[in-house]
Amino acid sequence: MDTVARVADRIRANVEKVIEGKSDVVFAAVVVLLAEGHLLLEDVPGVGKTMLSKALARSIDSTVRRIQFTPDLLPSDITGVSVYNQSTRQFEFRPGGVFANIVIGDEINRASPKTQSALLECMAERQVTVDNVTYQLESPFMVIATQNPVEMEGTYPLPEAQRDRFLARVSVGYPVPAAEIAMLTSHGDVNPLDDLEPVTDGAEISKLCGIVAQVHVSEAVQRYAVALTSATRESPDLLLGASPRATLHLVRAAKARAALHRRDYVLPDDLRALVQPVLAHRMLPSAEAAVAGLRVATILEGIASRVPVPETTA
Structure with missing residues (x-):
């Protein structure tokens, strides 16, 4: 660590x-x-x-x-495109902008939803598929x-x-x-x-x-993470709660936070500190909450404050 x-x-x-x-x-x-x-x-x-x-x-x-x-950006500008080479009489793949470490x-x-969707596969699966060929x-x-x-x-x-x-x-x-x-x-x-x-x-x-991935998460802390995300799905103020991917992201982020604090185990405080940045952008308020002027951050803070915190040190 x-x-x-x-x-x-x-x-x-x-x-x-x-x-x-x-x-x-x-x-x-x-x-x-x-x-x-x-x-x-x-x-x-x-x-x-x-x-x-x-x-x-x-x-x-x-x-x-x-x-x-930009509004005129195309999905192929992101993922890449197959170009016909007249000299070899074969199609060659020209990688797009997404082929980089960062x-x-x-x-x-500012791009259209069609272009935004070009990022879905690479962000979730770290691969790009063009013309039925998958590139890692x-x-x-x-x-x-x-x-x-x-x-x-x-x-x-x-x-x-x-x-x-x-x-x-x-x-x-x-x-x-x-x-x-x-x-x-x-x-x-x-x-x-x-x-x-x-x-x-x-x-x-x-x-x-790889080191961060090995940080220990106790069963009690795992249950706490699931309790936090489950509570968002049951809240009447939210139309859309946290997904199972959100739970996984919350735990991964908590591992990294623990490592940055030189710990090889996750505390409930790590999860609690990351609730807003990891979960808030995934939530949608209900119609009633929107009419009442309730912000997602406020709703989420209230939900997190009501979830019991486990007593554990590792």
Whole structure:
């Protein structure tokens, strides 16, 4: 666990050279990385979503591709396409933007639902199927997507199946005044991303993910995770509760959080701390709750507070 925490601390420190005053957001991004999940950054324009994505990608010496999602983007631009080669008289596969260790999907909800669906297979199964041929994606593989709030003009809400594939959703938020002043200094003359050097590589990240996967989860903690997600399915305030995939993601993220705190076992507190980022984006409020003005975060917090916490240390 010391190795995991030490490398994670290096990544966090490196990213925080670019992202001022957002240590909690950077911590969440590293948790998702080590849990082998995908990260959704949702917030208004200009708060550093893409900068955070690029800083995390540059901190790892691996293949990185950025896809700018626009209304005219095609599914084949993401997955790839078979092109006929006249000299060989055969079709050749040209890989799309998703063939990389870290894929940055900028403003994902500005593309049409048809194009968004091109990510479904690769995010869930880490493979791409084109013309009945399946291509495996390299490990590690992580999609970091940014999106603007759906109320903004020119955006398409992500379908439930797409949102459920993201392990966590995080909002960057506005910086505090001191951090914004520091940003004016550090970003004034040069782009701090230009001087950012990798602090680890893809092979080491894969090894660390294997270590994180071995973190112990007791039976009591497993029951607590299931109780949390089951309670969302039974709530009258929610039209759509957490899926079994959400339960799995919650436990995976809790393992990574435990490892970053140098523990080889998960505590109920790990699950409780991750309820909002891991579960909230998967929920849909009922019509009555929406009319009453209840936010999903508020409903989820009330549900989690009512689920009994087991007394366990390992």
